[in-house]
Amino acid sequence: MNLEELDSREPDRVIDLDLRRVMKQSLWLTGGGAAVLYLVSFLIRGEISLSVSFGGFMLGLLLFTVGYVVLIVLHEACHLLGFRIFGGVPFRKMAYGVNLEMGIAYATTEIPLRNKPMRDALLLPLWLTGILPGIIGIWLDSHLLILLSAFLIGGAAGDLEMNRQLRKLPDNWLIRDDPEKPKLYAYDPQEKEATPDEPGGTEDGPHENGTTHES
Secondary structure: OOHHHHHOOOOOEEEEOOHHHHHHHHHHHHHHHHHHHHHHHHHHHOOOOOOOOHHHHHHHHHHHHHHHHHHHHHHHHHHHHHHHHHHOOOHHHEEEEEEOOOOEEEEEEOOOEEHHHHHHHHHHHHHHHHHHHHHHHHHHOOHHHHHHHHHHHHHOHHHHHHHHHHOOOOOOOEEEEOOOOOEEEEEOOOOOOOOOOOOOOOOOOOOOOOOOOOO
């Protein structure tokens, strides 16, 4: 099924995120992620060391802000990398941008992917920009990396929700990404296009003399 065929038919399923619900999930994931990471750190080290000063706090806040922006950019770049690795999409067929109205960054491709590769591409940023910094943060005993990890895990709430809904569909379905909105269009590749009526009849049925209407 090529792009022209997809453009000529309606999607069999539309996955449209409820941003308010996703925001709530993001808060829970951020808090829960931080709690789990600090618990693991405590179990490994037997303590949680913390020293606070005004200068240290301001420097930490600055580093957190810069690190968060960098990881958000990398999060979207990981989607593009996932499209390439799992879906074989050429980089020239991808796009990256920011939806100022919705306040979100996005990475997209005009090429539809099968369901399984699309799910893998959705979750790749969670592993590389969420889980991995947390593991490094525990290893280095870095509060900065642990907190950044928690926030990036929370930032993957939309990807996790899309993955949850895509798991309800067969792996061979084609998934097309909306170029600007957090929305996916799913197509059943087995569904056949409507075929023209056989000669000798119309939608209203055959003529009495066996011929069809001419338009």
